[in-house]
Amino acid sequence: MIQRLFVKTVLKISRSMLAAAAIVAAAGCWKAVVLPPRVTYTEIQPSGSAAKPPTCDIKVLRHEPLTEYRKVGIVEAEGSVYASEEDVLPAVKRKACESGADAIVILTSKSQTTENLVGYYVDAVAIVYGKNPNIPVGQHISH
16 A cells, blocks of 8 residues: 555656656747847938838848949848847848838848847948939949
8 A cells, every 4th residue: 555655656746747847848949039129220321212111122132233323321230149130131121121222232140249239230231223313423432
């Protein structure tokens, strides 16, 4: 009788420990909450284009284009420590769409730790293709 009671108690404790271990293992698989990225836009010059919807299909370039273009703004975004480029880039694209830009050129895209930032950082330039007819000829501003 005492042996039976001992075995039941051990089985009960084992099941409880197994359930607790399963909960801890499942919790470890969940991704930590990622805060939305902070995005800033600094205008270099007016784009001359109307704002586009935030969901516009803006091109993402990794190098400056070979065609003529103008740099119209700087877009910087900071994501949380758990963020990746795929988490931060949509916010950068939305901000560039609002500026009327045709594309963005990614200058920096990396996870970093500095005095001011621990997380994912994207630095991009918003561009508009073509020349601005309101800027006098003489100084080449596309590069």
